[in-house]
Amino acid sequence: MIYRGAGWVTLLTPLAMVLLLTWLWPDPSVKPGNTSLMQLLMGLGIGSAINVVLGFVLNRELHPDGVRHHFFFIPMQWPALLIMLACTVIALLK
Template sequence: MVIYRGAGFLTLFTPIAALLLLMWLWPDPSVDHGNTSLRQLLFGFAIGAFINVLLGTFLNHGARAPGEPARHHFFYMPMQWPSLAIVVVCAVWGAIRVN
């Protein structure tokens, strides 16, 4: 049993890749080398997940027959919906925790 189909694996890969790219290009001067702050973590995950929302919406557009699953899914949901949940969680957590 596979938990993703098509490009659904990008639901987890894109936010992690965006965070690592952000850490490499713009390291946070307030933390030790190789570490990251909560602000940078949430920002990197939110950027990567937002890219994935756009990508999932583009890849899964078009009509499907009733009962036919999405071509690109993660845990049997179209890949843009779990990514949108990641963006919302990062925004809420950032609003509550980051000063």
């Protein structure tokens, strides 16, 4: 498997945030049903920031059953941090 424990949340939360931002605050500069680059980056960045905090909280203690929360065999906070930093860099360069 590519995830262990709650590692699947690493992909689910950013995608859910993009959909939530698109639904709650549609961008008037794009056609209905589409999203702008800034909305996409904000959704992915906010969702990944949530996952970074969640990953640090969930992986803080050693669980009795030995399950750690991983995504691609890496603790889930580190891929989420990379996604968040990539979104920040792209937003700053744009």
